Amino acid sequence: MTIRVALVDDQSLVRSGFAMVLSVEDDIEVIGQAADGAEAVALIGKERPDVVLMDVQMPVMDGIEATRQIVDADLAKVIILTTFDRDDYLFAALQAGASGFLLKNADPDELVGAIHAVADGHALLAPEMTVKVIARLAVSENSGAGSASDGASAPGTPAQVQPPVDPLTARELEVLALLAEGMSNAEIASTLFVGEATVKTHVSHVLAKIGARDRVQAVVYAHRAGLTRPAG
Template sequence: MTRPDAPVRVLLVDDQHLVRSGFALILSVEDDIEVAGEAADGAAAVELARTLRPDVVLMDVQMPVMDGIEATRRIVAEDLAKVLVLTTFDHDEYVFDGLAAGASGFLLKNSDADHLVEAVRTVAAGHALLAPQVTRRVIQQMVASGENPTAPDAGRPAPVTERPPREVDPRVAGLTPREREVLVLIGTGLSNAEIATTLFLGEATVKTHVSNLLAKLQLRDRVQAVVLAHRCGLV
């Protein structure tokens, strides 16, 4: 377990040395972040994750030997670290595959330095993160295709000729009225702070409701909660 006051340890994975150096320069100046190591391909990333046990892995997608998606799948399967997928390619398939592999976040490499730092902190804290440029489109496509990001074959949505009917997930029936309200607001894309303002609650209370509903719904993170809220017609 990482001590509460310990810095977030990050493993940088990219086949370009200059890219890794740039990320290291940005992150190393932060008092609460430590660059634990670097890898140039997915296979090396998995081995280093086993050895170093970082808190977060910044993972490129397209690399030799083993790509970032497969490396993410192995790291998450062994519970070695949380993974933040980084890519220059704003393509849906990368997002689908990354989420299906268990990534906690997806961020474009052209994001500014402040956004990168905050993304690392967000993922390290256990929250899901998607680049604003792709969030809405990914949610809409997942819902329209009936894609389930927790399914074994998730990330490879088959073409559909019509939108599947919205169905009531039996797990939703087990939520309290307040948890259901929170789920609806998560589905609209609101943060915990925004939900707190909307419902006139403390942010700590909202965090508790979010944790409870994710556990009851057996969802990994907020991204899956958003998809479920849309699929069930709550939003």
């Protein structure tokens, strides 16, 4: 199966570089390019690629807002690419529904691997990225504490999370907590002393019940809802 990819970046040289890297892959086809978020939304709505490589800082509409519109309309899966290793970009990208986050200086093999992973329904959330998500959520919650005079909940607080209509089982709660630590299916299976196939089934049930698009969204949900394991 050929993975159809769209490239979004305001620098034509960057787009050309990515296109060149991907052109040698037999199962990846670049179906279009866009120079800003608004152009990207129009292109992706028309061409319906499988995966979008999305820059963050662009004129007209930035990559975060473009990602939000693309994901909300279920048009494609998005990998955010940026030259900045910044927590706020990471957090905003995940909140917008991105399935992955890579720096532009990633190796070509890493970029190709990311496209394959996201196209296969996986999410790019390495353990170090999980730590950044946790840190960002903690900042959001702490900054909101004591400033709720307007009656609104602080971003990222458990109060914003609605419990699933179909409650998670005890085992599913365990699996979600381990997902929130950035564990792979194999690592979760080893921790719980069950088979990987069993873990895969539990993960699918968890995502369906909490309405998460992928593991990245499940991690954000777990930390917002206070469903992580105690430290230590």
